[in-house]
Amino acid sequence: MKQILAILVLLGSMSLMACAQGSKKQTMKTASEAHVLVAYFSATGTTAAVAEKLAQATSGKLYAIEPVQRYTAADLDWHNKKSRSSQEMDNPSVRPAMKGKADVSGCEVVFVGYPIWWGVAPRIINTFLENHDLKGKRIIPFATSGGSGIGQSVKALKQAYPDLQWSDGRLLNRAGEEDVRRWVDSLGL
Template structure:
Protein backbone atom coordinates (compact mmCIF):
# COMPACT_ATOMS: atom_id res chain seq x y z
CA UNK A 1 0.00 0.00 0.00
CA UNK A 2 1.25 3.47 -0.87
CA UNK A 3 2.66 5.62 1.94
CA UNK A 4 0.63 8.79 2.48
CA UNK A 5 2.17 11.96 3.88
CA UNK A 6 0.47 11.16 7.20
CA UNK A 7 2.20 7.76 7.12
CA UNK A 8 5.53 9.56 6.79
CA UNK A 9 5.05 11.89 9.76
CA UNK A 10 8.07 11.10 11.90
CA UNK A 11 6.82 13.44 14.62
CA UNK A 12 3.82 11.20 15.24
CA UNK A 13 4.82 8.04 17.15
CA UNK A 14 1.64 6.37 15.84
CA UNK A 15 2.20 7.06 12.15
CA UNK A 16 2.70 4.04 9.91
CA UNK A 17 6.42 4.75 9.40
CA UNK A 18 6.98 5.23 13.16
CA UNK A 19 5.19 1.97 13.99
CA UNK A 20 7.03 0.01 11.29
CA UNK A 21 10.44 1.36 12.20
CA UNK A 22 10.00 0.79 15.93
CA UNK A 23 9.60 -2.91 15.16
CA UNK A 24 12.51 -4.00 12.98
CA UNK A 25 10.76 -7.34 12.39
CA UNK A 26 7.80 -5.59 10.76
CA UNK A 27 7.43 -6.63 7.11
CA UNK A 28 5.05 -4.23 5.32
CA UNK A 29 3.35 -5.82 2.34
CA UNK A 30 4.57 -5.14 -1.20
CA UNK A 31 2.03 -3.81 -3.71
CA UNK A 32 3.75 -5.70 -6.55
CA UNK A 33 5.39 -9.09 -6.12
CA UNK A 34 6.14 -9.75 -9.76
CA UNK A 35 9.56 -8.15 -10.26
CA UNK A 36 11.73 -9.96 -12.82
CA UNK A 37 14.60 -10.92 -10.52
CA UNK A 38 15.75 -14.18 -12.06
CA UNK A 39 16.69 -12.49 -15.33
CA UNK A 40 19.26 -10.19 -13.68
CA UNK A 41 22.66 -10.73 -12.06
CA UNK A 42 23.06 -7.16 -10.80
CA UNK A 43 20.22 -5.34 -9.08
CA UNK A 44 20.19 -1.67 -8.10
CA UNK A 45 18.00 -1.19 -5.04
CA UNK A 46 17.03 2.33 -3.99
CA UNK A 47 15.22 3.63 -0.93
CA UNK A 48 14.94 6.65 1.38
CA UNK A 49 16.92 6.56 4.62
CA UNK A 50 14.52 6.26 7.55
CA UNK A 51 15.98 6.56 11.03
CA UNK A 52 19.49 5.78 9.74
CA UNK A 53 18.42 2.54 8.04
CA UNK A 54 16.31 1.33 5.11
CA UNK A 55 12.51 1.12 5.57
CA UNK A 56 11.55 -2.42 6.62
CA UNK A 57 9.52 -2.81 3.40
CA UNK A 58 12.94 -3.11 1.72
CA UNK A 59 13.55 -6.18 3.90
CA UNK A 60 10.17 -7.50 2.69
CA UNK A 61 11.35 -7.02 -0.89
CA UNK A 62 14.63 -8.88 -0.29
CA UNK A 63 12.82 -11.73 1.46
CA UNK A 64 10.24 -12.06 -1.33
CA UNK A 65 12.59 -13.28 -4.05
CA UNK A 66 15.63 -15.51 -4.50
CA UNK A 67 18.69 -13.26 -4.70
CA UNK A 68 21.30 -15.95 -4.18
CA UNK A 69 24.46 -15.37 -6.20
CA UNK A 70 23.31 -11.92 -7.26
CA UNK A 71 24.98 -8.57 -6.70
CA UNK A 72 22.75 -5.95 -5.08
CA UNK A 73 23.96 -2.37 -5.25
CA UNK A 74 22.22 0.00 -2.87
CA UNK A 75 21.46 3.65 -3.43
CA UNK A 76 19.49 5.97 -1.22
CA UNK A 77 18.19 9.48 -0.62
CA UNK A 78 18.21 11.16 2.77
CA UNK A 79 17.65 14.45 4.50
CA UNK A 80 21.40 14.67 5.14
CA UNK A 81 22.55 11.60 7.03
CA UNK A 82 24.53 8.78 5.42
CA UNK A 83 23.78 5.09 4.90
CA UNK A 84 24.08 4.54 8.66
CA UNK A 85 23.38 0.90 9.44
CA UNK A 86 21.28 0.32 6.32
CA UNK A 87 23.56 -2.32 4.81
CA UNK A 88 23.78 -4.18 8.10
CA UNK A 89 19.99 -4.16 8.42
CA UNK A 90 19.44 -5.54 4.92
CA UNK A 91 22.11 -8.26 4.70
CA UNK A 92 20.23 -10.85 6.80
CA UNK A 93 17.28 -10.54 4.40
CA UNK A 94 19.36 -11.74 1.43
CA UNK A 95 22.21 -13.73 3.01
CA UNK A 96 23.27 -15.41 -0.23
CA UNK A 97 23.56 -12.20 -2.21
CA UNK A 98 26.46 -9.76 -2.31
CA UNK A 99 25.04 -6.50 -0.97
CA UNK A 100 27.12 -3.42 -1.65
CA UNK A 101 26.74 0.15 -0.37
CA UNK A 102 26.46 2.27 -3.49
CA UNK A 103 25.77 5.95 -3.31
CA UNK A 104 23.68 8.48 -1.47
CA UNK A 105 21.83 11.00 -3.64
CA UNK A 106 19.86 14.17 -3.10
CA UNK A 107 16.14 13.54 -3.19
CA UNK A 108 15.98 15.66 -6.36
CA UNK A 109 18.22 13.16 -8.19
CA UNK A 110 17.25 12.64 -11.84
CA UNK A 111 16.99 9.35 -13.71
CA UNK A 112 19.80 10.63 -15.91
CA UNK A 113 22.10 11.20 -12.91
CA UNK A 114 21.31 7.71 -11.63
CA UNK A 115 22.02 6.23 -15.03
CA UNK A 116 25.37 8.05 -15.29
CA UNK A 117 26.40 6.69 -11.90
CA UNK A 118 25.29 3.15 -12.74
CA UNK A 119 27.17 3.27 -16.06
CA UNK A 120 30.31 4.62 -14.33
CA UNK A 121 30.55 1.46 -12.24
CA UNK A 122 31.32 -0.53 -15.36
CA UNK A 123 29.31 -3.55 -14.27
Protein backbone atom coordinates in the same frame (compact mmCIF):
# COMPACT_ATOMS: atom_id res chain seq x y z
CA MET B 1 36.99 -16.57 -63.26
CA LYS B 2 39.24 -14.10 -61.42
CA GLN B 3 36.20 -11.94 -60.62
CA ILE B 4 34.32 -14.89 -59.11
CA LEU B 5 37.35 -15.84 -57.03
CA ALA B 6 37.75 -12.22 -55.84
CA ILE B 7 34.07 -12.06 -54.86
CA LEU B 8 34.37 -15.35 -52.93
CA VAL B 9 37.47 -14.11 -51.09
CA LEU B 10 35.71 -10.83 -50.27
CA LEU B 11 32.62 -12.64 -48.96
CA GLY B 12 34.77 -15.00 -46.89
CA SER B 13 36.71 -12.16 -45.26
CA MET B 14 33.45 -10.28 -44.50
CA SER B 15 32.09 -13.41 -42.81
CA LEU B 16 35.22 -13.74 -40.69
CA MET B 17 34.99 -10.08 -39.62
CA ALA B 18 31.34 -10.52 -38.66
CA CYS B 19 32.21 -13.58 -36.57
CA ALA B 20 35.04 -11.73 -34.84
CA GLN B 21 32.75 -8.82 -33.98
CA GLY B 22 30.15 -11.26 -32.63
CA SER B 23 32.79 -12.80 -30.35
CA LYS B 24 33.78 -9.40 -28.97
CA LYS B 25 30.17 -8.58 -28.19
CA GLN B 26 29.80 -11.78 -26.22
CA THR B 27 32.81 -11.10 -24.00
CA MET B 28 32.02 -7.44 -23.24
CA LYS B 29 28.72 -7.14 -21.35
CA THR B 30 26.90 -3.85 -21.39
CA ALA B 31 24.45 -2.94 -18.65
CA SER B 32 21.51 -4.07 -20.78
CA GLU B 33 23.20 -7.41 -21.47
CA ALA B 34 23.79 -7.84 -17.73
CA HIS B 35 20.00 -7.83 -17.28
CA VAL B 36 19.65 -5.03 -14.76
CA LEU B 37 16.61 -4.52 -12.55
CA VAL B 38 16.11 -1.19 -10.75
CA ALA B 39 13.71 -1.92 -7.89
CA TYR B 40 12.75 0.97 -5.66
CA PHE B 41 10.36 2.11 -2.95
CA SER B 42 9.36 5.76 -2.98
CA ALA B 43 6.81 7.20 -0.58
CA THR B 44 6.92 10.76 -1.92
CA GLY B 45 8.39 10.46 -5.43
CA THR B 46 11.95 11.54 -4.63
CA THR B 47 13.48 8.06 -4.86
CA ALA B 48 11.32 7.28 -7.92
CA ALA B 49 12.89 10.18 -9.84
CA VAL B 50 16.39 8.87 -9.13
CA ALA B 51 15.37 5.29 -9.98
CA GLU B 52 14.14 6.44 -13.40
CA LYS B 53 17.51 8.05 -14.13
CA LEU B 54 19.27 4.89 -12.99
CA ALA B 55 17.10 2.68 -15.20
CA GLN B 56 17.93 4.94 -18.15
CA ALA B 57 21.66 4.90 -17.42
CA THR B 58 21.72 1.09 -17.15
CA SER B 59 19.05 0.26 -19.77
CA GLY B 60 17.52 -1.67 -16.88
CA LYS B 61 13.96 -2.65 -16.09
CA LEU B 62 12.22 -0.37 -13.61
CA TYR B 63 10.15 -1.92 -10.80
CA ALA B 64 8.26 0.05 -8.16
CA ILE B 65 8.04 -1.68 -4.77
CA GLU B 66 4.53 -0.63 -3.78
CA PRO B 67 2.86 -1.27 -0.44
CA VAL B 68 -0.62 -2.77 -0.50
CA GLN B 69 -1.69 0.12 1.71
CA ARG B 70 -0.26 3.40 0.40
CA TYR B 71 1.40 5.79 2.85
CA THR B 72 -0.48 9.00 3.58
CA ALA B 73 1.13 12.20 4.81
CA ALA B 74 -0.05 11.29 8.32
CA ASP B 75 1.54 7.84 7.97
CA LEU B 76 4.87 9.47 7.14
CA ASP B 77 4.86 11.93 10.05
CA TRP B 78 8.07 10.91 11.78
CA HIS B 79 7.40 13.40 14.59
CA ASN B 80 4.36 11.36 15.64
CA LYS B 81 5.38 8.17 17.46
CA LYS B 82 1.96 6.68 16.63
CA SER B 83 2.25 7.24 12.88
CA ARG B 84 2.40 4.14 10.70
CA SER B 85 6.02 4.70 9.64
CA SER B 86 7.14 5.31 13.24
CA GLN B 87 5.46 2.12 14.42
CA GLU B 88 6.92 0.09 11.55
CA MET B 89 10.41 1.39 12.14
CA ASP B 90 10.12 0.76 15.89
CA ASN B 91 9.55 -2.94 15.22
CA PRO B 92 12.32 -4.68 13.20
CA SER B 93 10.09 -7.70 12.52
CA VAL B 94 7.40 -5.72 10.66
CA ARG B 95 7.08 -6.60 6.98
CA PRO B 96 4.56 -4.38 5.19
CA ALA B 97 2.71 -6.26 2.47
CA MET B 98 3.67 -5.29 -1.06
CA LYS B 99 1.75 -5.43 -4.33
CA GLY B 100 2.95 -8.00 -6.83
CA LYS B 101 6.35 -9.43 -7.36
CA ALA B 102 9.24 -8.45 -9.64
CA ASP B 103 10.51 -10.81 -12.31
CA VAL B 104 14.13 -11.28 -11.24
CA SER B 105 14.79 -14.30 -13.44
CA GLY B 106 17.59 -13.50 -15.82
CA CYS B 107 18.71 -10.48 -13.80
CA GLU B 108 22.35 -10.40 -12.82
CA VAL B 109 22.32 -6.95 -11.21
CA VAL B 110 19.57 -5.63 -8.95
CA PHE B 111 19.66 -2.03 -7.77
CA VAL B 112 17.53 -1.58 -4.64
CA GLY B 113 16.47 1.98 -3.91
CA TYR B 114 14.76 3.54 -0.92
CA PRO B 115 14.43 6.68 1.16
CA ILE B 116 16.30 6.45 4.44
CA TRP B 117 13.97 6.24 7.42
CA TRP B 118 15.40 6.37 10.95
CA GLY B 119 18.89 5.80 9.51
CA VAL B 120 17.96 2.57 7.70
CA ALA B 121 15.88 1.23 4.81
CA PRO B 122 12.09 1.18 5.29
CA ARG B 123 10.74 -2.23 6.35
CA ILE B 124 9.13 -2.78 2.94
CA ILE B 125 12.67 -3.22 1.56
CA ASN B 126 12.97 -6.25 3.86
CA THR B 127 9.67 -7.51 2.42
CA PHE B 128 11.10 -7.17 -1.10
CA LEU B 129 14.40 -8.88 -0.26
CA GLU B 130 12.69 -11.75 1.54
CA ASN B 131 10.16 -12.37 -1.22
CA HIS B 132 12.57 -12.61 -4.16
CA ASP B 133 15.31 -15.11 -4.93
CA LEU B 134 18.31 -12.81 -5.18
CA LYS B 135 21.10 -15.30 -4.47
CA GLY B 136 23.92 -15.06 -6.99
CA LYS B 137 22.81 -11.62 -8.13
CA ARG B 138 24.81 -8.45 -7.53
CA ILE B 139 22.74 -6.22 -5.22
CA ILE B 140 23.53 -2.49 -5.35
CA PRO B 141 21.66 -0.24 -2.90
CA PHE B 142 20.93 3.42 -3.57
CA ALA B 143 19.04 5.88 -1.41
CA THR B 144 17.72 9.37 -0.93
CA SER B 145 17.63 11.16 2.39
CA GLY B 146 16.83 14.45 4.03
CA GLY B 147 19.83 14.24 6.32
CA SER B 148 21.22 10.73 6.86
CA GLY B 149 24.02 9.05 4.96
CA ILE B 150 23.58 5.64 3.34
CA GLY B 151 26.31 3.82 5.30
CA GLN B 152 24.27 2.64 8.28
CA SER B 153 21.40 1.42 6.10
CA VAL B 154 23.72 -0.63 3.88
CA LYS B 155 25.47 -2.06 6.94
CA ALA B 156 22.10 -3.13 8.40
CA LEU B 157 21.03 -4.76 5.10
CA LYS B 158 24.33 -6.64 4.79
CA GLN B 159 23.96 -7.91 8.37
CA ALA B 160 20.33 -8.95 7.86
CA TYR B 161 21.02 -10.67 4.51
CA PRO B 162 24.65 -11.88 4.59
CA ASP B 163 24.05 -14.50 1.88
CA LEU B 164 23.40 -11.86 -0.75
CA GLN B 165 26.16 -10.42 -2.92
CA TRP B 166 26.17 -6.77 -1.83
CA SER B 167 28.04 -3.92 -3.50
CA ASP B 168 28.62 -0.57 -1.82
CA GLY B 169 25.67 1.73 -2.07
CA ARG B 170 25.36 5.38 -2.88
CA LEU B 171 23.26 8.27 -1.65
CA LEU B 172 21.82 9.98 -4.74
CA ASN B 173 20.18 13.14 -3.39
CA ARG B 174 19.50 15.60 -6.20
CA ALA B 175 21.63 13.48 -8.56
CA GLY B 176 21.48 14.56 -12.19
CA GLU B 177 21.60 12.20 -15.15
CA GLU B 178 25.34 12.76 -15.60
CA ASP B 179 26.03 12.01 -11.89
CA VAL B 180 24.06 8.78 -12.14
CA ARG B 181 25.80 7.76 -15.37
CA ARG B 182 29.25 8.38 -13.83
CA TRP B 183 28.32 6.21 -10.85
CA VAL B 184 27.04 3.42 -13.10
CA ASP B 185 30.28 3.59 -15.13
CA SER B 186 32.34 3.37 -11.92
CA LEU B 187 30.48 0.15 -11.08
CA GLY B 188 31.68 -1.44 -14.31
CA LEU B 189 28.23 -1.52 -15.89
